[in-house]
Each structure stands twice: as C-alpha cells, then as structure tokens.
Amino acid sequence: MDELEKIEMEMFLEAIYRHYGCDFRNYVTPSIRRRLWHRIHAENLSTVSGLQEKVLHDRQVLKKLLSDFSINVTEMFRDPNFFMTFRKKIVPLLRDYPSIRIWHAGCSTGEEVYSMSILLYEEGLHHKTRIYATDMNEDVIEEAKNGAFPLEKMQTYTKNYVNAGGAKAFSEYYTVKYERAVFHPFLSENIVFAQHNLAVDGSFNEFHVIICRNVMIYFNNVLLNRVHNLFYESLVLSGFLGLGNKESIAFTSQSANYEEMDANEMLYRKFK
Numbered sequence: 001m002d003e004l005e006k007i008e009m010e011m012f013l014e015a016i017y018r019h020y021g022c023d024f025r026n027y028v029t030p031s032i033r034r035r036l037w038h039r040i041h042a043e044n045l046s047t048v049s050g051l052q053e054k055v056l057h058d059r060q061v062l063k064k065l066l067s068d069f070s071i072n073v074t075e076m077f078r079d080p081n082f083f084m085t086f087r088k089k090i091v092p093l094l095r096d097y098p099s100i101r102i103w104h105a106g107c108s109t110g111e112e113v114y115s116m117s118i119l120l121y122e123e124g125l126h127h128k129t130r131i132y133a134t135d136m137n138e139d140v141i142e143e144a145k146n147g148a149f150p151l152e153k154m155q156t157y158t159k160n161y162v163n164a165g166g167a168k169a170f171s172e173y174y175t176v177k178y179e180r181a182v183f184h185p186f187l188s189e190n191i192v193f194a195q196h197n198l199a200v201d202g203s204f205n206e207f208h209v210i211i212c213r214n215v216m217i218y219f220n221n222v223l224l225n226r227v228h229n230l231f232y233e234s235l236v237l238s239g240f241l242g243l244g245n246k247e248s249i250a251f252t253s254q255s256a257n258y259e260e261m262d263a264n265e266m267l268y269r270k271f272k
Contacts, residue, residue, distance in 0.1 A: 001033065008048035009033065015052055020062060023199040024069060026223035035068040070137035071218065075153065076111040077160035079245060082213070083119055084165045085265040090240050091123045094208065100129040103207045103234065105198060106215035107133040110144025111157075115164075116211070117187040122167045126190065132205065134196035141193050147183040154181050198227050203234040210235055214244035225253040232257060232270065241268045 001009075009032070013025045024032055040051045043061065055062045077083050094100055100120075104113045113133040120126040135141050149157070158170040174181040196204070198215070210231050216224055231241060232254045241249070241258065243266035249255045258268040 001029075005048060008052070009036065012036070012048050012052045012055075015056060016062065016065075019056055021200060022062070022066065023197070026199065026220045026226075027069075027218050028220055031218050032069070035065075039065050039068050066137060067139060070108075070135070070140060071215075072108045072137070072140055073214070074108040074111045075160065076149070076157035077115045077164040077166075078112055078213075079265075080160045080163035082164075082242065082245070082265045082267075083115060084163070085262050085267060086242065087119060087123065087165050089261055090209070090267065091119075091125065093240075094125060097208060098128065100125060100209070101205060101207045102129060102131045102209040102211065103205070104131060104133045105196070105210060105212040105231075107135050107141075107144060107193075108137075109140045109149075110147065110193070111149065112211070112213070113144065113191060114147060114183055114187055115161075117191065118161075118166075118173055119164070121187070129190055131191045132207075133191055133193050136195065136197040136199075138195050141195055145188070145193050147185075147188050148177070148180040149183075151176060151179050151181050198230065199223060203230055205234065206236050207234050207239060208236055209240045209242070211242040212244075213242060214246065217244065217246050228252045228254045235270045237270060237272075239270050241270065242266065243268075 013032070017023045017025060036048060036051065040046070040048065043051060043054060045051050045054065055065060102116065104116065107113050110133060113131060116131060117126065120129050133144060161170045173187065174183045212231070216227060219227065228249070235241065240261065243249070245266060247266055249258050249268050257270055257272050259271050261267040261269050
C-alpha cells in the first residue's frame, strides 16, 4: 500500500465516521483494505477517494459497504469443545443464580445464540435466562430473528451438537420448511436481538456471561482495549467472559482482572 492510498483510507474512514457515525478507524488495516477494494471494484470505481464520494452521497452504497465490513462466518455449536466446556465448567456455577443475563456480542446471523439457547434448555436454565444478541449489521440481526438456517448445513450442525454434549436428537429442535430448518419458537422467546456496534456504543446492562468469539481478531489494540473495557464494565463481579480460540485476554487493559476458567477455550471469570 503506497502513501497516497494510506492517506485516502484514513480520510475515508474518518469521513464515514463523521457523517454516519460508523467507526472502522481502529480495525486492522489489511482486513479493511481488502473489503474496501472489493466494494471499489463492485461499484466500477478505481480509487478509495472515488468510493468515498459515492458512499457519502448514497446511503445504499454505505449499506453495501457495511455488509462487506461485517464478517459473518458462523455455524451452530461452532468449535464444539467451547460449548462442551461451557456446559461442564460454567453451567454448574450458574445453577444457583435466580436469573441469568447473557450477552452474545457480534452474534452475526444467530447460529451460536440458538446453540446457547438449546444448551441452556437441556441444562434446565433456559426458563430463567435472558440472552441479548447484538451485531452492528441490521440485516444479519433481522435474519437471526427468523431462526431459520439452510437445511444442507444441518448435517454439520448435528455433528457439532453431538460433539458439544448434546443430549437429544438435534432434529427435535427444528421443522423443515422450504429447504430451511426452522427452529422452534420457544428457543427465541428469551432472546432479545438488537443492533449494537462495539466500536462506538456503550454498555446497556449488567451481565453474568458475555460471549464474543472471533470478532476482535479484526480490531487493532486501541479498539481491542475499548471493547475489553466495555465488557469489564458490563460484567457482574464473578461474571464469565468467553472469547474465540484465536483471541485472549492477555496483554489487554483488563487482563489482571480475570482468572482463567479454561485456557484452551478462552473462558475467563472476572474476580475484581
């Protein structure tokens, strides 16, 4: 990347932040650059500045860009060992809570949220749990609300479910409709879906569990520390934080305030 392109990118990210309030200034550069150039080519343009002009004057182009920036790689019971470990190590500690609040930050299209709902149902905690599922992308939030996923993915999801310690036949949780697996409505009764941007928005409740997996790998250190401060403020004392397997609390501004519950599955407990 030459100096001119670097200047253009900085001006572009500053412009959409100041005009629209969308803050990508502290995302890692290679990831943002790839997605910017994808949109530049898709709009038949040749420069970042050309895209900036179009985005500032056409909200529809901004919407497409935000979709490009939103990384929606997910699946049900993704990384089954995480859910198995949560089931074995965290669930027993939640049993005595009169009510439980869980925040899934960066929930994408909702597969992991429904996975957690199933796990809590099987562990007898579903009735007293409220799950808050948030993402910066309005479109994926709307998709998540439907609780319907491609039928061809159910074989993989079933395998994940079994490896995560699932206790039933996975097909009991959904019905088939138009090549989609539609999950039973009771699973989403206790889920609140909402738009929330980790880069700019603040805390909105106190939580016993916060799960944010494979989202912060796209953040630089400035944004990483902002989000960890947000999570720390949002967790009750003795609350649990679950991260992705490529992420860690180490070397962040809040690392001294957590103890490891499981080093392999990046599960932590706030102790001060």
